Amino acid sequence: MLKLFNSYSGEIEEFKPIEPGKVSMYVCGPTVYDNPHLGHARCYITWDVAYRYLKFLGYDVTYCRNVTDVDDKILAKAEKEGISPDDVAKKYYDIFTESMNKLNNLKPDLEPFATKNIGEMIAINKKLIENECAYESDGDVYFRVKKFPKYGQLSKQPIDDLVAGARVEASSKKEDVLDFALWKKDEKHGYPSPWGNGRPGWHIECSAMARKHLAPQVDIHAGGADLIFPHHENEIAQSECANGTQFVKYWLHNGFVTINKEKMSKSLGNFVTIDGILENYDTNTIRFFILTNHYRMPVEFNDEALEAASAGVKRLSNAVNNLLSYVGKENLIENIDSEEIGQFKEAMDEDFNSSKALAVMFDLANKGNKAKDENNKDSALKYISSLMTIARVLGFDFEKIEISEEQLKEKLDIIVGEFDFIDKNQSAIEIMNKIIEARNKARTDKDWTTADKIRNELDKIGIVLKDSKDGITIWELK
RNA sequence: GGCGGCAUGGCCAAGUGGUAAGGCAGGAGCCUGCAAAGCUCUUACCCCCAGUUCGAAUCUGGGUGCCGCCUCCA
Numbered sequence: 001m002l003k004l005f006n007s008y009s010g011e012i013e014e015f016k017p018i019e020p021g022k023v024s025m026y027v028c029g030p031t032v033y034d035n036p037h038l039g040h041a042r043c044y045i046t047w048d049v050a051y052r053y054l055k056f057l058g059y060d061v062t063y064c065r066n067v068t069d070v071d072d073k074i075l076a077k078a079e080k081e082g083i084s085p086d087d088v089a090k091k092y093y094d095i096f097t098e099s100m101n102k103l104n105n106l107k108p109d110l111e112p113f114a115t116k117n118i119g120e121m122i123a124i125n126k127k128l129i130e131n132e133c134a135y136e137s138d139g140d141v142y143f144r145v146k147k148f149p150k151y152g153q154l155s156k157q158p159i160d161d162l163v164a165g166a167r168v169e170a171s172s173k174k175e176d177v178l179d180f181a182l183w184k185k186d187e188k189h190g191y192p193s194p195w196g197n198g199r200p201g202w203h204i205e206c207s208a209m210a211r212k213h214l215a216p217q218v219d220i221h222a223g224g225a226d227l228i229f230p231h232h233e234n235e236i237a238q239s240e241c242a243n244g245t246q247f248v249k250y251w252l253h254n255g256f257v258t259i260n261k262e263k264m265s266k267s268l269g270n271f272v273t274i275d276g277i278l279e280n281y282d283t284n285t286i287r288f289f290i291l292t293n294h295y296r297m298p299v300e301f302n303d304e305a306l307e308a309a310s311a312g313v314k315r316l317s318n319a320v321n322n323l324l325s326y327v328g329k330e331n332l333i334e335n336i337d338s339e340e341i342g343q344f345k346e347a348m349d350e351d352f353n354s355s356k357a358l359a360v361m362f363d364l365a366n367k368g369n370k371a372k373d374e375n376n377k378d379s380a381l382k383y384i385s386s387l388m389t390i391a392r393v394l395g396f397d398f399e400k401i402e403i404s405e406e407q408l409k410e411k412l413d414i415i416v417g418e419f420d421f422i423d424k425n426q427s428a429i430e431i432m433n434k435i436i437e438a439r440n441k442a443r444t445d446k447d448w449t450t451a452d453k454i455r456n457e458l459d460k461i462g463i464v465l466k467d468s469k470d471g472i473t474i475w476e477l478k
Numbered sequence: 479g480g481c482g483g484c485a486u487g488g489c490c491a492a493g494u495g496g497u498a499a500g501g502c503a504g505g506a507g508c509c510u511g512c513a514a515a516g517c518u519c520u521u522a523c524c525c526c527c528a529g530u531u532c533g534a535a536u537c538u539g540g541g542u543g544c545c546g547c548c549u550c551c552a
Binding site: 029030040046072156164202224225226229230231255257263265292296298300304309310318319350353356359360370451468 | 480483492510513516545547
């Protein structure tokens with residue numbers, strides 16, 4: 001039984017979807033005006049794993065992640081770069097998408113753009129004005145916070161303290177400091193509306209897209225913890241006032257990536273971009289690094305942590321690849337149900353306890369390696385099948401990339417001159433076999449100098465030799 | 479100031495009141511010509527004080543330290 005920490009109640013709750021067997025999941029997507037950083041990676045990896053796990057449990061999941069492509073920051077960037085706001089949005093959306101792909105995040109089922117849903121936003125605003133939950137003021141539309149008594153429930157903020165802490169803007173068009181914009185007058189870049197040309201406020205975008213693309217009531221709404229106030233608080237107010245039903249059943253929020261104990265963020269400027277981090281560490285390492293911590297806890301970024309993650313990934317991928325070649329990939333058991341899969345579910349059912357889930361993978365790697373050492377193929381097959389299943393649900397891809405004949409030949413050409421026994425015209429595989437044969441002959445002759453030289457040359461081009469007990473030497477990429 | 483969270487071995491980290499998962503790093507050993515990979519063994523009275531309890535890392539109260547939200551932010 002899946003249990004989730006609901007930010008709204010502040011408690012762990014049993015997960016029961018509105019409609020049995022179906023889950024609607026809305027995650028606040030990016031505002032596309034700059035390169036995504038590790039904080040975004042954390043957020044979207046977290047919810048990617050949630051999505052994968054819900055599907056693994058057999059739910060029919062509809063995952064919707066919006067794209068905010070109309071925003072002050074996009075306009076500012078457009079100004080700065082001397083291109084149109086649309087081009088800014090397109091450029092950074094493409095970068096974002098590429099980053100998500102590189103991180104092995106599944107594509108959401110729906111990815112609505114704010115600019116394509118302006119009509120729905122206007123419709124909600126009209127409804128809210130009708131309700132007197134909102135009002136027009138000189139081309140702007142504001143939400144009347146006092147009309148929604150539950151305001152502050154999600155963020156647990158007493159409304160009086162919010163008033164006290166609110167910034168008082170000069171020449172405000174608002175009735176009350178707490179009121180927030182649903183629509184902003186913008187004659188230059190705006191869209192036509194009953195209130196003149198303008199742009200939607202950020203909060204209304206998500207309310208509109210969630211309602212239009214999912215339903216007035218969604219099962220899960222997730223995002224970074226920094227969105228709790230005011231973004232999600234405002235979404236609740238708007239949606240519930242407009243729809244007359246509860247907006248979200250389970251509010252889920254992920255913690256931050258920190259650097260020197262401080263939140264990594266655009267405004268602090270202490271961020272590492274996803275592309276930047278991928279230059280030094282691979283996808284699995286980043287995912288592993290993120291998943292070692294529970295999703296609600298902060299994750300401290302530093303090289304030691306990434307190195308540790310990288311070493312952990314290496315251990316798992318060694319086990320996976322060694323075991324796959326031992327049992328034969330084609331023999332893997334589909335949909336295996338084992339004791340370890342049970343432990344994995346138990347872990348993930350506890351509010352996505354990924355840290356425990358990783359421990360199950362290490363346990364399987366260890367058991368699998370042992371089974372292989374003992375030459376127990378049946379056991380090994382069971383363990384690797386379970387391990388592969390878990391890896392898939394967590395979004396890992398541990399399998400070594402197959403190198404093509406051409407790529408191998410290209411590599412070998414670099415070192416082939418070192419060996420006089422090689423005929424350059426042979427195929428890459430033949431050359432590899434020749435090299436290994438030559439080294440094994442040297443080993444038999446106890447000519448360690450030659451044997452080591454061959455191994456070192458191969459190491460230079462990223463090929464590692466592994467001698468096994470039965471006298472067979474295999475090669476693989478580093 | 480208001481609200482919320484966190485403090486577990488050298489580092490990261492899980493932990494549902496009964497005597498501390500896992501990973502990384504380190505050490506010892508096995509295997510190996512040497513490696514690589516793998517296997518085995520190995521390092522904790524859980525920030526401090528008080529309380530509840532037969533029993534607390536886990537509950538309560540009080541400290542101390544760190545962080546987040548309260549403004550755009552994943």
